[in-house]
Amino acid sequence: MLDMILSQAVNGLVLGFLYVLIAIGLSIIFGMLGIVNFAHGAFFAVGAYLAYALGKEFGWWAALAAPLLTGAIGVVVEMVLIRHLYGKEPLLGLILTFALALLAEAVLRLIFGGAPVPFSAPKFLAGFVEYGPILITKYRMFVLVTTVLVLVLFWAFLAYTPYGRIIRAGSRDPEMVGLLGINLPIVFTGVFSIGCLLAGLGGLLAAPLWTITPSMAAGAIMPAFVIVTIGGLGSFEGAIVAGLLVGLTTAMTIQFQPEWSGAAMYILMAAILLVRPRGLFGERWERFE
Amino acid sequence: MTEPTKTCAATTLHIGRRGLLLGATSLAASRLGMPYVGNAAAAEPIKIGMIWAKTGSIVDQAEYLAQGGMLALEQRNNTLLGRPAEIVWLDEPNPQGAQQSAERLVGEQKVVGMVGGALSSFALAISSVAKKAKIPYVAANAATGDLTGKSCNKYTFRLQPPVDVHARILAPYCASIGKKWYLLTASYAFGQDIKRAFTDYITANGGTVVGADEVPVGTPDYSSFILKIRAAKPDVVIGGIAASDLTTFLKQWNELGMKGKIPFAEISVGNTDLWGVGPEAADGLYTITWWYKNPNNSPEEQAMAAAYEKRHNRPAADKAWMGWLGMKSLLDSIEMAKSTEPGAIVQALEAWKYRRGDMDVGYRDFDHQMTSRLLVAGIHPKISDKWDYFDVRAELPKTPDEIAKAFGSSADSACKMDTL
Numbered sequence: 001m002l003d004m005i006l007s008q009a010v011n012g013l014v015l016g017f018l019y020v021l022i023a024i025g026l027s028i029i030f031g032m033l034g035i036v037n038f039a040h041g042a043f044f045a046v047g048a049y050l051a052y053a054l055g056k057e058f059g060w061w062a063a064l065a066a067p068l069l070t071g072a073i074g075v076v077v078e079m080v081l082i083r084h085l086y087g088k089e090p091l092l093g094l095i096l097t098f099a100l101a102l103l104a105e106a107v108l109r110l111i112f113g114g115a116p117v118p119f120s121a122p123k124f125l126a127g128f129v130e131y132g133p134i135l136i137t138k139y140r141m142f143v144l145v146t147t148v149l150v151l152v153l154f155w156a157f158l159a160y161t162p163y164g165r166i167i168r169a170g171s172r173d174p175e176m177v178g179l180l181g182i183n184l185p186i187v188f189t190g191v192f193s194i195g196c197l198l199a200g201l202g203g204l205l206a207a208p209l210w211t212i213t214p215s216m217a218a219g220a221i222m223p224a225f226v227i228v229t230i231g232g233l234g235s236f237e238g239a240i241v242a243g244l245l246v247g248l249t250t251a252m253t254i255q256f257q258p259e260w261s262g263a264a265m266y267i268l269m270a271a272i273l274l275v276r277p278r279g280l281f282g283e284r285w286e287r288f289e
Numbered sequence: 290m291t292e293p294t295k296t297c298a299a300t301t302l303h304i305g306r307r308g309l310l311l312g313a314t315s316l317a318a319s320r321l322g323m324p325y326v327g328n329a330a331a332a333e334p335i336k337i338g339m340i341w342a343k344t345g346s347i348v349d350q351a352e353y354l355a356q357g358g359m360l361a362l363e364q365r366n367n368t369l370l371g372r373p374a375e376i377v378w379l380d381e382p383n384p385q386g387a388q389q390s391a392e393r394l395v396g397e398q399k400v401v402g403m404v405g406g407a408l409s410s411f412a413l414a415i416s417s418v419a420k421k422a423k424i425p426y427v428a429a430n431a432a433t434g435d436l437t438g439k440s441c442n443k444y445t446f447r448l449q450p451p452v453d454v455h456a457r458i459l460a461p462y463c464a465s466i467g468k469k470w471y472l473l474t475a476s477y478a479f480g481q482d483i484k485r486a487f488t489d490y491i492t493a494n495g496g497t498v499v500g501a502d503e504v505p506v507g508t509p510d511y512s513s514f515i516l517k518i519r520a521a522k523p524d525v526v527i528g529g530i531a532a533s534d535l536t537t538f539l540k541q542w543n544e545l546g547m548k549g550k551i552p553f554a555e556i557s558v559g560n561t562d563l564w565g566v567g568p569e570a571a572d573g574l575y576t577i578t579w580w581y582k583n584p585n586n587s588p589e590e591q592a593m594a595a596a597y598e599k600r601h602n603r604p605a606a607d608k609a610w611m612g613w614l615g616m617k618s619l620l621d622s623i624e625m626a627k628s629t630e631p632g633a634i635v636q637a638l639e640a641w642k643y644r645r646g647d648m649d650v651g652y653r654d655f656d657h658q659m660t661s662r663l664l665v666a667g668i669h670p671k672i673s674d675k676w677d678y679f680d681v682r683a684e685l686p687k688t689p690d691e692i693a694k695a696f697g698s699s700a701d702s703a704c705k706m707d708t709l
Contacts, residue, residue: 004520011512018510105344114352115606116536116565121544128546135516137544209544210509211536211565213349219509254502254513259476261513262505 003133008251014140016247017147018206022220023227023239024151025198031234032171032191035085038097039077041221042104043196046070047203048212049108052119060122063204070200071193078192083185086174101217108214121208143205150201151240154194158236167191171234226265230272232282241280334373335629337362337619338394338424340387340405340415341612343380346507347407347532350559350608351381354430357605357612358404360597361620369623376616387411391418391426400424401629404615408531409433409478416445423709425622425634429615430608432557433478434703437658441704444631446638446657448615450696452479455556455576456486457695458663458685462574463487463554467524468496473514473538474529476503483529483556499523504530511541519547528555528573536565543570560606560678568672576663579610580679583664585646604676618643618652618659632709648689653696656704660696662686 026040050066081100085093121139128137158164170177170187178184202220210216227246231238246265253264260267272280339358341351355378367374377398381387387406394400395418402425406412412431419426420442427446428436434451463470470491474480480503488498500521502514518526530538535558542548543566554574560581563571579586581594581604593613597605605613622637623629639657642649650661666679686692 004516007516007520008513011516015510015512109352115349115561116533118565118567118570120567120569135519135545137546139544140512209537209541211533211540213533213565215344215346215348215533218345219507223509250510251513255517258502258504258514258517262476262508 004255005252007133007135008255009248010134010136012248012251013244014136014144014247015251016244017144018140018202018209019223019227019246020240020243021143021147021150021198021205022202023224023231023243024154024236025195025202026224027228027231027234027236027239028154028198029192029195030228031236032167033082033086033188034090035082035093035097035192036090037195038094038221039100039104040097040195040199040224041217041219042101043070043074043199044203044206044220045108045212045214045217046073046104047200048119048207048210048216049112049117049203050200051204051207052112052117052212055119063207066204067197067200070203071197074193074196075189077196078189082192083188086188101221105214105217112214114214116211116213119207119212139208146201146205150198155236163187163190223265226269228279230269230279232279235279235281235283238279238281334375335369335623336398336400337374337376337616338391338398338400338403338405339376339378339616340381340390340394340403340411341378342382342407342411343378344382346534349561349565350430350532350606351407353559353561353606353608354405354407354612354615356597356601357593357609357614358429358616360593360600360609361613361616364593364596365620369620370627370629374620381405381407381411381415384410384414388414388418391415392422395422395424401623401631402426402619402634404429404612404619406431409436409482412436412447413440413478416440416442419444420707423631425619425631425638427615427619427638429611431479433482435478437656438703439705441656441706443657443707443709444635446618446652446659448611448618448659449557449578450661450663451658452482452556453486453697454695455663456483456490458665459554459556459574459576460487460490462665463525463527463552464491464494464496466552468494469499469522469524470496471499471518471521471523471526472501472529473518473526474501474503475531475534476505479531480504480529483527487527504534506531506534508534509537511538512545515542515545515547518551519545523551526551526553528553530555532559532562533565535562539563539566539572540570543572548572559608560604560676561608563668563678564606564676568675568678571668571672571678574665574667575679577607577666577679578661578663579607580664580666580681581605581607581610582677583681583684585684587645590645614643635709646684648692655699655706656702657706658696660692662692 029035029037047066047070050069051063055063125139125142128135166182166187170184174184227239227242231242249264249268253261341355342348362376379390404427406415406428407430409431412428425444429448432449432452434453437447472484474484556576558575594605597609618641622634622641626633626637639654642651652659662684664681665683666681668678669680672678686695
């Protein structure tokens with residue numbers, strides 16, 4: 001039994017990293033822009049479909065462009081729709097991004113049909129490795145390494161570059177940053193685009209594992225919201241810790257009480273919010289009080 | 290919130306001023322010297338309700354089910370009893386949503402019959418509305434035994450063979466592979482029926498269930514379940530997960546290196562479930578209700594398959610056929626009844642027969658279950674056609690007596706049929 005618990009724990013952590021990748025963009029967009037992006041799952045689905053379309057036409061390597069294209073779509077969406085929501089009633093953002101999510105699903109259905117489309121990992125990532133009772137597929141290891149790399153790079157970008165400082169300052173006090181002569185709208189467009197790019201990357205990496213259908217956003221958006229809520233809205237570190245906690249909890253519930261596996265992350269969220277209503281790393285932000 | 294409805298008979302016409310004048314003049318001329326025989330009822334289109342998912346985990350199959358239903362009416366030039374007819378299609382996001390859609394179709398749209406219920410839980414919800422409102426309802430996809438068992442009613446008819454029938458056909462194949470089974474089933478009526486039916490079979494035949502997990506609908510990651518299966522070392526894994534959940538499972542089953550190591554079997558799968566898996570990961574032994582390449586398909590089915598492919602530029606999936614036949618049985622019955630009166634349509638549905646291969650299929654009087662053959666299919670070892678995954682091994686049961694035995698008699702049935 002100990003072997004099985006160890007095996008499930010490792011698997012849960014690997015699954016958690018995929019969840020982190022999906023959730024981190026949502027967390028960034030809320031933390032920096034104050035927008036609760038219900039369409040985040042839609043960008044995840046768009047990333048998966050772009051990977052499918054590019055991979056089908058030009059081969060697997062072309063699919064790597066899917067996150068960049070998703071980020072580019074994010075630029076257009078931010079400039080046309082999202083930027084009108086800054087500083088407005090939060091409910092407007094919820095309604096608009098919810099409508100955007102429905103629209104994106106309908107457009108994907110129109111273009112690709114409702115039936116699932118196939119997409120496989122490249123051959124060199126097929127297979128798995130075993131260390132005693134632990135089994136990890138090469139593809140999931142690739143997802144883990146990619147996620148860690150992306151998180152480290154993004155953290156370094158925020159912490160050590162002038163652009164990162166502007167973003168962090170803008171997220172706390174946009175008026176002051178604007179008064180310093182910084183073109184904040186362009187910064188916000190960039191932030192939204194990065195959030196969408198990360199969602200697209202999540203879609204690309206999940207495509208060989210999940211079913212690619214227009215409704216696949218639903219499977220991504222709920223864990224993402226749970227992770228962001230557990231971690232604390234807008235918290236980078238919080239999303240990472242919460243993602244790993246959710247992965248671990250889900251895997252352990254499957255081992256011992258499988259029929260509860262769908263509800264496990266919600267119970268975890270409820271328990272944490274009872275103790276820490278702002279989430280594990282949530283802070284009091286004047287902007288949102 | 291008002292949901293948009295879709296009518297397949299409705300078309301948008303752009304008529305210019307001259308066209309309008311010409312049309313009006315022609316219409317007036319045609320009326321000259323003729324008595325007016327129409328009335329308000331004749332001008333009204335006959336409405337048929339269709340409830341297939343537009344959102345949720347079963348939406349992939351529902352698209353084909355809906356297209357099949359639309360095709361059945363189009364093949365009649367969108368007319369019934371000499372009057373225009375149209376389909377009103379509403380969503381079924383969950384069982385409550387399915388029930389509300391059925392109530393809206395009956396109360397607001399005044400439909401004369403309904404087809405739908407992509408998942409068993411949805412079909413049971415619609416069936417309860419059909420019973421209460423006394424409106425004929427054909428459940429074309431749901432497989433739970435309750436629908437034509439303990440929850441049967443005079444107004445509900447079911448096309449898909451119930452889980453027990455699928456299980457009676459597939460279980461002997463699985464037992465021939467090995468007697469240690471692991472069950473991975475969805476945590477709702479369909480999955481629970483599969484769990485019960487296969488557990489009963491293997492325990493009655495000297496085998497054991499080495500593990501059984503119920504999986505929530507919409508589970509995005511099966512790796513932890515697969516690790517449990519791997520540790521249990523069963524001879525066969527019996528699946529009971531539907532639509533895109535099955536697709537996801539098979540992709541991850543392959544990813545974790547299980548394809549070809551432990552055989553996987555499941556009843557009542559759809560073409561679309563496998564098309565989404567891809568040739569590299571597709572695996573398993575299945576029962577299916579219909580296959581577009583089956584040489585035993587009737588001429589009418591072949592015509593339907595050709596019309597579908599011409600319209601949608603892809604082969605007709607089994608779900609398209611189910612949507613088509615479910616709708617066709619209802620439309621045929623309205624014509625047979627020469628009426629839109631619910632009681633007359635129900636009696637016509639009970640008498641309705643359809644030729645498939647060497648036998649007539651129809652709905653049985655005592656439980657309103659359609660009896661027909663099933664196909665047992667594996668997956669081609671090498672898939673060269675992106676639509677052609679199934680390697681059909683048998684069409685069972687073979688004789689009418691065996692079919693009657695597989696579906697069970699009225700004495701075996703839990704259905705206590707009510708009256709009109």
